[in-house]
Amino acid sequence: MKNLKLLLILLCAHTTFLVNDVCAQKSTSDDGELFKVAMAGFTFVNFNLEETLKMMKEVDVHYLCIKDFHLPLNSNDQQIADFHAKLASYDVTGYAVGPIYMKTKEEVDRGFDYAKRVGVKLIVGVPNHDLLPYVDQKVKEYDFKYAIHLHGPDIELYPNAEDIYSHVKDLDSRIGMCLDIGHDARDGRDPIADLKKYKDRVFDIHMKNTTAATKQGKTCEISRGIIDIPKFVKMLRKVKYSGACSLEYERNMKTPLAGIAESIGYFRGVIDATK
């Protein structure tokens, strides 16, 4: 790996006709960490896959949670193969699918079948409460992890980490949560304490920040909110979190690149400075 990097640097230095982008140094912040810097697909709700991957390349991020608007649930095997090939051409891995809302048994079936065909072993989902026993059955059948997405005070279903835990604590240990730290904070919770408390059930994380720890809190660059990101990164290491930390950037969603870049830069600055 180091030799490859050295080779790239030498190539960049001596090959004047290469475009700037090829010479972009890779960030090394994530090296040696158990967790991954990643992107939540919803960040790119206004962009097609090519535009999405170009932005991910700009900010040097290599893991994506796949949303259905980039890869529909009814995609056939060829479409899925093409999708993965496109991701690979940008050095990006789709590590999970979702969030997928599941209101019926059929939607649970369809989500698990989709994830299997996509080839991931983690679903981020929002199942109605009465479907939880069925999800419990499915995770055993498929040996998948299922991360329930929490959505703060805006939606009644799964407002915070404690609420999810209360619903899953007696179910299969493969059912847990996608800890959305912004929404958890907006629901009056401390997402750092919740990561510590529910670590064994946290399978995915949505990185974001909020201007206030209330329903009125607005989503913002992770550098500009009330959640103490350095403290959060230290907790990631303390609990040995080994999943993805996916930036879900929801401010200025039609021109998000600057906010994404500032957020990813900030996250990596914190990672480097607390190593």
Next chain:
Amino acid sequence: MKNLKLLLILLCAHTTFLVNDVCAQKSTSDDGELFKVAMAGFTFVNFNLEETLKMMKEVDVHYLCIKDFHLPLNSNDQQIADFHAKLASYDVTGYAVGPIYMKTKEEVDRGFDYAKRVGVKLIVGVPNHDLLPYVDQKVKEYDFKYAIHLHGPDIELYPNAEDIYSHVKDLDSRIGMCLDIGHDARDGRDPIADLKKYKDRVFDIHMKNTTAATKQGKTCEISRGIIDIPKFVKMLRKVKYSGACSLEYERNMKTPLAGIAESIGYFRGVIDATK
């Protein structure tokens, strides 16, 4: 200040017709630091003042080192007043002028006169060696600080911090350097050690990073280079540096916003995580 922030948050929460930008939370990373997060004007060589200030607003930066392509050296008093008014409308302060190359006494005179009319007390300049006694005389006359810009191995004049120090150490203490940490590193120096060594003569800093500590090193996002930024930030505090740390971003200069945002985000992440 805190009340103002609270008021803004409340306004944002309750006033649905406000545009997103107004609701942008301010970064608080710089609060309580002696140094300032700033921008070097050269970053925006391909953009007019309005475009420049819009980008600075996006990344929440409020100090600018003024380049002559935004405010020509022959600007009259009205043009200078208009310039400051425009900056003020974006909550930006022009804290210095330059870099200005000075090859003759007349160019030195013109630079000092310009700075005086602009109303700043710091010039970033590149004077020919034989003009240094004259610059010495001028800083006494104007009571200005004069920061000589270093440019690494590409230009013979002032390649690194040690070279500048050797030229200024017997001159007035108001003559010092703009420590360009990327170029200093590209000239084989350790910019962190140089900041410590020459702290009394460092009046301005160009923040950047480089892919290698050689002439072949390419400029890059400050998050992706070989200079240890967390260590550098700690040294800023250790030597009680109270000037500007101006991002001079020179990769992808025609579409720089993402790189600027990533760099500023990274810088602030490091600042927050090492507080």
